[in-house]
Amino acid sequence: MADIKFPCKPGRQLTITVARLLDQAGIPNVLCGEIMLYAYGVPTATWCNTWVIPDHLIEAAFKTLRDASFPICEMGSECLLVKRWGREPIPEYHFHVDHTYDKYAWTVDLHKKSSILWMLPDPTVEPPVPDDQTYMLTTDPRLPPWIPGYGGGRWLECSYPIKIPRPARFLEACFYLYCRDRDGVGFSSYWMVHISYIQQYVEGNPCKGIITYDDLEEPVRQFLELRNADLIEKILGASWASAEQASRRE
Numbered sequence: 422m423a424d425i426k427f428p429c430k431p432g433r434q435l436t437i438t439v440a441r442l443l444d445q446a447g448i449p450n451v452l453c454g455e456i457m458l459y460a461y462g463v464p465t466a467t468w469c470n471t472w473v474i475p476d477h478l479i480e481a482a483f484k485t486l487r488d489a490s491f492p493i494c495e496m497g498s499e500c501l502l503v504k505r506w507g508r509e510p511i512p513e514y515h516f517h518v519d520h521t522y523d524k525y526a527w528t529v530d531l532h533k534k535s536s537i538l539w540m541l542p543d544p545t546v547e548p549p550v551p552d553d554q555t556y557m558l559t560t561d562p563r564l565p566p567w568i569p570g571y572g573g574g575r576w577l578e579c580s581y582p583i584k585i586p587r588p589a590r591f592l593e594a595c596f597y598l599y600c601r602d603r604d605g606v607g608f609s610s611y612w613m614v615h616i617s618y619i620q621q622y623v624e625g626n627p628c629k630g631i632i633t634y635d636d637l638e639e640p641v642r643q644f645l646e647l648r649n650a651d652l653i654e655k656i657l658g659a660s661w662a663s664a665e666q667a668s669r670r671e
């Protein structure tokens with residue numbers, strides 16, 4: 422059973438409960454979205470619980486939260502709360518943890534890994550090792566502390582370990598998501614906003630910038646260096662063409 426009661430406002434206890442339930446069920450999970458950005462040091466304003474789950478376990482993840490009394494949304498992908506005016510990807514499953522909502526309520530969203538982080542290796546249930554190149558914990562000392570004007574930064578060391586992508590990997594993911602969605606799916610501006618936020622608040626964090634260009638793989642590094650130059654459109658087109666070619670070969 423969940424150790425929280427519904428309706429429930431967003432907060433660390435809710436996030437920890439989701440992670441713990443999924444971990445205990447043996448379902449690898451990664452936190453994304455606003456709460457992850459806040460741990461990166463981005464001053465986000467909304468607090469949806471966004472989780473990425475390996476595709477073959479998405480059903481099991483849904484059942485785990487449902488069996489723990491998380492309030493299911495019967496509207497599914499037609500729910501206005503997850504459609505969010507067509508600007509954000511729609512989760513495979515979602516729960517309304519705050520039943521006092523009208524139209525600005527909070528949700529716990531479950532996304533298939535193939536829809537957001539397909540380029541990353543599957544996470545594990547266990548915490549990543551300290552030098553893992555893909556994932557880290559919200560308690561990782563490399564994350565910045567809270568400073569005024571920025572997000573909350575790293576969680577206390579004693580907090581339950583929540584797995585998140587390393588900022589450099591998430592930045593690369595946003596680049597490929599932008600490439601994928603820029604031909605009319607409708608989410609491309611959503612990913613570009615993420616890229617801008619990460620550049621401004623993570624790479625540019627005056628206390629501890631944890632992304633350097635050396636961390637980033639090409640062509641993302643080149644993209645960021647030339648972001649405001651005319652070459653950008655050529656790089657995007659060529660990158661997506663080669664990614665599509667590679668996926669056809671698989």
Ligand SMILES: [Zn+2]
Pocket residue numbers: 494495496497500501502503515517
């Ligand atoms: Zn809903």
